[in-house]
Every structure is written in C-alpha cells, then in structure tokens.
Amino acid sequence: MTVNYLLDQIEQIRTESKTGPHSITVDVQRPTGSFSIDFLGGFTSYYDRVTNIAVKLEPKTKAQHFMLANCHFDSVANSPGASDDAVSCSVMLEVLHSLANLSTPLKHGVVFLFNGAEENILQASHGFITQHPWAQQVRAFVNLEAAGVGGKEVVFQTGPENPWLVQAYVRAAVHPFASVVGQEVFQSGVIPSDTDFRIYRDFGNIPGIDLAFIENGFIYHTKYDTPERIHTDSIQRAGDNILSVLKHLLMSDELADSSAYRHGNMVFFDLLGVTVVAYPARVGTIINYMAAVATVIYLGKKCMLTSNAGGRYMRDLACAACVAVLSWFVTLLTVLIVALLVTLAGRSMFWYSHFYAAVCLYGSVAVGKILLIHTLAKNLYYGVSHGTKYTTHSLARHHKHRNTLLSQTKLIRSDKSSSSFSVVVVGN
Structure with a gap:
C-alpha cells in the first residue's frame, strides 16, 4: 500500500512538470544481498527483495553528477512511524514537487530514494548504494531521519571530511540548527551510527549530512508516534531547510568534483538556535595551541617572581x-x-x-x-x-x-x- 501510494504521488508530480525544464525517471528496485556490520557486537545482515523507490530528477539536457536525498518508509513494529520516518517522506515528496517545477534548470541532478528497509538494520540503503546503477553518479547525500517526534531537525553528523557540505548548509538553510557534538560521538566509534548515513559513508564512500527530529524522544519508536503529534511548523521548517540546501548544492561547483574538496573536518554549532557558527577544525587546533602557549608563558612569568x-x-x-x-x-x-x-x-x-x-x-x-x-x-x-x-x-x-x-x-x-x-x- 505504501509503495503504491508513493508511486501515485510521484506520477502526479511527473505529469504536472512535463512541460518544465526537468525530467523525472522512476525505478522500483528490489535488491537481494548481504553485508557485515560492526554494530551490537557485529553480525552479517541478509536481505531478500526489499523495496526501494528511486526517483531521478535532472535537467532534460541530462546531468552527470547527482545528489542523493534519502528517507525510509518502513517503521518499527507496533509504531505508526509518523515521525520516523513518514514525515521525511512527505517533505521529500514536496521538495521533489518544488524542484521539478522550477523554471530554471538545475546544474546537477538529484535522486530521491524512498527506501523500505531501514529499521531492519539499514538493508535497503545498502541494496541501493551497492547495486543500483544510479549510485555510481551520486557525489553526496542528505539523510532525513528522526530520533524524536517533531520540533527542530538538527544536523548531528556530517562528512567524512568535505567541509564544503557544512558550509553549504550554513549558507543555504533558512533555519539552521546543528551541533558537532553528535558527530564527535558517532564518528569516534563510542556509539556507532545506526542510520543510513553509515551505509552511504562506509559502502558508498560518499559524504553527507545527517538530519533528525530530536524533540519528544520518549514517543520515538512507540505506538504514540502518530501524525497529530507533529506540528505543521516542524514540517514547514524541515521543508524550507531541505529545499534550500538541495537547491544550493545542485547549483554548486563542488558537487561536480567533490573529491577535490575532501580535506579536513569542520567545527559547527548553533548560537541559541538563531544561527550556526562553522569553521575548519584546524582553526580550532590553532586556537587551542595559542591558548596553551599563552598559559605556559603566563605561568612562567609568575614562577620568575621572587622566590x-x-x-x-x-x-x-x-x-x-x-x-x-x-x-x-x-x-x-x-x-x-x-x-x-x-x-x-x-x-x-x-x-x-x-x-x-x-x-x-x-x-x-x-x-x-x-x-x-x-x-x-x-x-x-x-x-x-x-x-x-x-x-x-x-x-x-x-x-x-x-x-x-x-x-x-x-x-x-x-x-x-x-x-x-x-x-x-x-x-x-
């Protein structure tokens, strides 16, 4: 039922935008495969004919490089999954509709992936990035997730490296909200990431941005994760951010050759939810060394006083x-x-x-x-x-x-x- 509904909505968008400068191609993928993952002690995950709905939006002149926008339409057992992750599917459908109806053609293309097996340990994303022919053209991705119900969606993980992605988010997001703390924790290996982010990073070797709703976490993955608990302003906020960031990236030069900009990490954090500060990690290292040297000099002068x-x-x-x-x-x-x-x-x-x-x-x-x-x-x-x-x-x-x-x-x-x-x- 979910697959048929999504296909119906996508077909309506394609019909409406036929006269525009973009073309829409839809492919239903049912991959079978297996992979090993170092999670909860490590295990091998096998999957058989899981469902992916991949939608490729590109200029009619064809594109060589693509962004990937990812969400999942499956949910955990006994949970309606309104926030995790149906609301992200809704946002992606509306972003697809907006981009498809632009009067000016985009510089690059974008693949919207509605994957059907994320909760069963990230299987559908693995099937796409390792088996689908469109995956070879993907240069970066944006992953829409949830660790709560409603509220602000926070950028809690980026990279690996590729600071241009963070800079693009800071410049383009209408309501930026981010914290590098989550990235430090996840990428240190102390708490392994269990979103599709790690699949695209580890098996696709492509950089990305991981966003998630984080408020009301006690409802997450429960029977109370229902649509009426998600305020419309949360959906609007997420849509504004994702649309702006994708439009910025799809018109950028960095996407064409992202490997050339793969150097260093970024430190980023928001100031009271109003704006986001971002600077290269090497700048933070320089600041730390300067503070340490100044401290040593100050203590040295104190020690040189009278005995x-x-x-x-x-x-x-x-x-x-x-x-x-x-x-x-x-x-x-x-x-x-x-x-x-x-x-x-x-x-x-x-x-x-x-x-x-x-x-x-x-x-x-x-x-x-x-x-x-x-x-x-x-x-x-x-x-x-x-x-x-x-x-x-x-x-x-x-x-x-x-x-x-x-x-x-x-x-x-x-x-x-x-x-x-x-x-x-x-x-x-």
Missing part, C-alpha cells in the same frame, strides 16, 4: 586545581547517587518525558555540590591563608603607627617648656 611570591602563587594554583577536580568528582558521585535513588523509586526514565524537571533536579545537585566544595576550600585554606596575611600586615601597620606617635610625643615633650598645653596620645 616567596612565585612559590606562593604556584601553591595557590595547585590547590585551586585540586579543588576544581575534587568538586567535579564529588559532583559526579552525588549525581550518580541521585540517579540511583530515582531508579530505585521506579522513575529511571522520567528525565526523558520531563526534561526540564530533570535539568532542575540534577542541575541543582551539581551546582550545590560545586558551591559547597569551593566554599569549604575558601574557608579552610584561603580563609586561613589570607587571614594570616591580613593579621601580619595589620600588626606591621600598627607597630609603624605606634612608633610614629611615640616619636611625635617625644618631640613635643622635649619642647614642653615653651608649650602651654599638654598632649594626650590615645592608641589601640
């Missing part, structure tokens, strides 16, 4: 570092204890459905412990140290003031024969 001052400064610095590390350790331990208590109370996943309550709970515990450790350190170490210095300094001033008064008193007494008054010195 007492330099030594005192280094002791204070070492104590401050120990206090910071101790506060982090105690905070982590306390938060783990709180998490254990929450788990014993049978509410181990409450943070997923009550995010801000979890932030207040764990955040208040963390902040409280950090303030406690620093306050104790101030009172026990810095308070005593600074108190001693203050007392010594005060005594010195007291003795100096006392000696001055005594000298003045002696001077007055030496000339008391000519004085008609007496001097009374009152001191502490």
Whole structure:
C-alpha cells in the first residue's frame, strides 16, 4: 500500500512538470544481498527483495553528477512511524514537487530514494548504494531521519571530511540548527551510527549530512508516534531547510568534483538556535595551541617572581586545581547517587518525558555540590591563608603607627617648656 501510494504521488508530480525544464525517471528496485556490520557486537545482515523507490530528477539536457536525498518508509513494529520516518517522506515528496517545477534548470541532478528497509538494520540503503546503477553518479547525500517526534531537525553528523557540505548548509538553510557534538560521538566509534548515513559513508564512500527530529524522544519508536503529534511548523521548517540546501548544492561547483574538496573536518554549532557558527577544525587546533602557549608563558612569568611570591602563587594554583577536580568528582558521585535513588523509586526514565524537571533536579545537585566544595576550600585554606596575611600586615601597620606617635610625643615633650598645653596620645 505504501509503495503504491508513493508511486501515485510521484506520477502526479511527473505529469504536472512535463512541460518544465526537468525530467523525472522512476525505478522500483528490489535488491537481494548481504553485508557485515560492526554494530551490537557485529553480525552479517541478509536481505531478500526489499523495496526501494528511486526517483531521478535532472535537467532534460541530462546531468552527470547527482545528489542523493534519502528517507525510509518502513517503521518499527507496533509504531505508526509518523515521525520516523513518514514525515521525511512527505517533505521529500514536496521538495521533489518544488524542484521539478522550477523554471530554471538545475546544474546537477538529484535522486530521491524512498527506501523500505531501514529499521531492519539499514538493508535497503545498502541494496541501493551497492547495486543500483544510479549510485555510481551520486557525489553526496542528505539523510532525513528522526530520533524524536517533531520540533527542530538538527544536523548531528556530517562528512567524512568535505567541509564544503557544512558550509553549504550554513549558507543555504533558512533555519539552521546543528551541533558537532553528535558527530564527535558517532564518528569516534563510542556509539556507532545506526542510520543510513553509515551505509552511504562506509559502502558508498560518499559524504553527507545527517538530519533528525530530536524533540519528544520518549514517543520515538512507540505506538504514540502518530501524525497529530507533529506540528505543521516542524514540517514547514524541515521543508524550507531541505529545499534550500538541495537547491544550493545542485547549483554548486563542488558537487561536480567533490573529491577535490575532501580535506579536513569542520567545527559547527548553533548560537541559541538563531544561527550556526562553522569553521575548519584546524582553526580550532590553532586556537587551542595559542591558548596553551599563552598559559605556559603566563605561568612562567609568575614562577620568575621572587622566590616567596612565585612559590606562593604556584601553591595557590595547585590547590585551586585540586579543588576544581575534587568538586567535579564529588559532583559526579552525588549525581550518580541521585540517579540511583530515582531508579530505585521506579522513575529511571522520567528525565526523558520531563526534561526540564530533570535539568532542575540534577542541575541543582551539581551546582550545590560545586558551591559547597569551593566554599569549604575558601574557608579552610584561603580563609586561613589570607587571614594570616591580613593579621601580619595589620600588626606591621600598627607597630609603624605606634612608633610614629611615640616619636611625635617625644618631640613635643622635649619642647614642653615653651608649650602651654599638654598632649594626650590615645592608641589601640
């Protein structure tokens, strides 16, 4: 039913755009194959006649290089899969409709892939990228996914390398939203990616952008992932971004020879969801080295002070570092204890459905412990140290003031024969 529905919608778009400058070719692929994947301990996945609907949109003069836009129309058992990933299929259909009806022909072509076996460990995307003849012309891809229901779609993974893709997203996206943290985690291998991104990256050797809805994660992959839970503004936002980014890439020079721009990674993050900052990773490395050198020079100058001052400064610095590390350790331990208590109370996943309550709970515990450790350190170490210095300094001033008064008193007494008054010195 899903395949027939998608084919019907695509045929309507093709009929409507026949007189335009673009042509649409549709192919239903049913690949069979197998592949090994290092996921959950590693295993070999076999698939037989899974379904792919591939739609090629290109100028009527024909294109040599293609972008790939990917989504999947299957869902996990017992879930309607509205967010994961039917909404992405809807967005891709509308983007296909918009691009097909442009009055100006695109410079490159685009393949829209509606794959039918992603939840069964990424099988259909493997069948396309390793067996379909159009895959040889694909130079980059955009993958539409979900790890939640609705909200903003975030760019959480890009590459490998090819910084021009991130730059294209930053320049073209109408409502950019991205974070390099997800990329660092996924590509480090600590948490393996389980989206079609890894198939295109590992088996197709092509770079891409991975986007996903991330809000309301507690509904994801459940029976509550229904259409009415997805706000229309989320769909509009995703459509605006995908359409703008694809149009930019399909008119770019980099797509024709993406391998020439395959150098280095990018650091990218959004500022309060308003804009995205992106710069080459090598710039970040330079900044880090400059900060480290400046720190070493500053500490070196402090150590070159007089022996007492330099030594005192280094002791204070070492104590401050120990206090910071101790506060982090105690905070982590306390938060783990709180998490254990929450788990014993049978509410181990409450943070997923009550995010801000979890932030207040764990955040208040963390902040409280950090303030406690620093306050104790101030009172026990810095308070005593600074108190001693203050007392010594005060005594010195007291003795100096006392000696001055005594000298003045002696001077007055030496000339008391000519004085008609007496001097009374009152001191502490």
